[in-house]
Amino acid sequence: MRKFATFILLFFSVLTLKAQKEKAVLELSYTDTLTNEFLDTVNVKKKLKLNDYSMIGVQYGVGLSQVMWNPSQKQDMLFMPVNFGVTFTKYGKMFGYMPYFGFQAGIFYGQEGYQFEYNEDKDYTYKIAGAEKAVIDVVEVPVLSHLHFDLWHMKIIAQIGFYAGYRLSIHRYPGKTGYVAPENVRSFLPTDKRFDYGIKGGLGFGLVFGPIEIHIQAMYKHALSSLYEPDHASPYYYRFAYPSNIIISAGVHFQLSKRSGMSKAQLKKQAKEIVYGSNDSQSE
Numbered sequence: 001m002r003k004f005a006t007f008i009l010l011f012f013s014v015l016t017l018k019a020q021k022e023k024a025v026l027e028l029s030y031t032d033t034l035t036n037e038f039l040d041t042v043n044v045k046k047k048l049k050l051n052d053y054s055m056i057g058v059q060y061g062v063g064l065s066q067v068m069w070n071p072s073q074k075q076d077m078l079f080m081p082v083n084f085g086v087t088f089t090k091y092g093k094m095f096g097y098m099p100y101f102g103f104q105a106g107i108f109y110g111q112e113g114y115q116f117e118y119n120e121d122k123d124y125t126y127k128i129a130g131a132e133k134a135v136i137d138v139v140e141v142p143v144l145s146h147l148h149f150d151l152w153h154m155k156i157i158a159q160i161g162f163y164a165g166y167r168l169s170i171h172r173y174p175g176k177t178g179y180v181a182p183e184n185v186r187s188f189l190p191t192d193k194r195f196d197y198g199i200k201g202g203l204g205f206g207l208v209f210g211p212i213e214i215h216i217q218a219m220y221k222h223a224l225s226s227l228y229e230p231d232h233a234s235p236y237y238y239r240f241a242y243p244s245n246i247i248i249s250a251g252v253h254f255q256l257s258k259r260s261g262m263s264k265a266q267l268k269k270q271a272k273e274i275v276y277g278s279n280d281s282q283s284e
Contacts, residue, residue, distance in 0.1 A: 053257040055089040055213065059106075061249025067114040067227065070240040073126045074117045078133070083110040083247050089146060102146035104159065112136050112223075112243040116175075125177050128228075129184050132175030136227075136243075140165030142200050153208045157215065160201035167194045191232035198223040202247075211255040219247045 061083040066075055085108030092102060113135040116126045125132055144161030170188055172180045188194065204217030222244045230238035 051258055052090075052092045053255055054091070055087075055253040055255050057087045057089065057213075057215070057251045057253030059083075059085050059087060059108075059215070059217075059249045059251035061217075061219075061247045063110070063245045063247040065112045065114070065243060065245045068222075068240075068242045068244060070238075074119045076115045076117050078113050078115045078135070080111040080113070080135075080245065083108065083245075083249060085109065087251070087253070089253065091146075091148070100148050100150065102148065104142075104144045104146045104161075106142060108140050108142065110138055110140070110245070110247075112138055112245055114241075114243070125175065127175075127178045129172060129189060130174060130178045130180040131172035131184075132178045133173040134170055135173075136170045137168040138165050138196060139168055140196065144200065148206075155206040155208065155213075157204045157206055157217065158202075159204075159217075159219075161199070163198060163200045163221070165196040167192075167196055189228070189232075191229040193225055193228055196223055196225045198225065198242075206253075213253040213255070215251045215253060217247075217249050217251070219245075219249065221245045221247065 063080045063083055064077045065080050066077050069075070085106050087104055087106035089104045090102055113133070115133040118125045128134065140163045142161060142163035144159040147158045149156045167188070169186065170192075172185050174180045198221060200219060200221045202217050202219035204215055206213045206215040223242045225242075227241040227243065228239075230240055233239055
């Protein structure tokens with residue numbers, strides 16, 4: 001009986017050693033198959049982790065302008081070939097944990113205006129100071145909240161906020177049936193309002209090429225300040241005129257810090273802590 005038990009113990013010991021040897025051979029053979037060519041085919045998915053980073057940029061665009069009249073007037077959209085600006089964008093985490101948030105501020109030079117059309121029902125074309133058309137040069141400072149959804153080389157952008165501006169100059173055109181006095185062609189009237197403010201927002205997308213981003217956006221701007229005093233025509237009834245613009249723009253933006261990953265300074269600091277230890281551990 002004792003001999004039989006010894007035989008059984010030796011038998012299972014041999015089986016265990018054989019299994020371990022086969023496992024070692026299998027692992028070694030599998031490791032040998034991990035060639036450089038095979039490893040190059042492995043697709044490792046990395047998660048994009050955004051840093052709190054900043055950008056400066058320049059934008060240029062064109063637009064269509066019209067005015068919301070009260071009472072309403074028949075008009076046409078007016079093409080505006082100039083909308084140029086410089087922006088500063090700061091990305092950060094809203095409430096400390098929402099990573100796709102930021103602010104954008106800038107200064108822009110652009111144009112707005114109006115062009116009346118012939119009204120067949122009333123058999124006349126409306127005019128202001130004898131002009132059927134006017135182009136106004138404006139400078140404005142927008143402050144916008146900036147929401148963005150980021151992929152590796154692309155981002156979706158949504159913006160909304162306010163702007164304040166100043167109407168620099170005006171050029172009035174008499175058109176076919178109007179007449180503008182020479183002193184009013186390039187001059188504001190005493191009843192015209194120069195200060196401007198309103199809402200601005202839009203959608204767009206960005207292409208990311210390393211530290212450079214190209215943004216394409218469609219923006220809508222609506223003034224909350226009328227072009228003139230409400231009682232400019234008569235003290236007995238009010239008239240209002242609120243300009244609005246649709247702007248298509250392209251911009252080039254330069255990252256002031258890394259969008260993702262660690263900067264050189266952060267990498268050096270991490271390497272120093274690995275080699276020499278952190279300041280906390282040294283103090284202990």
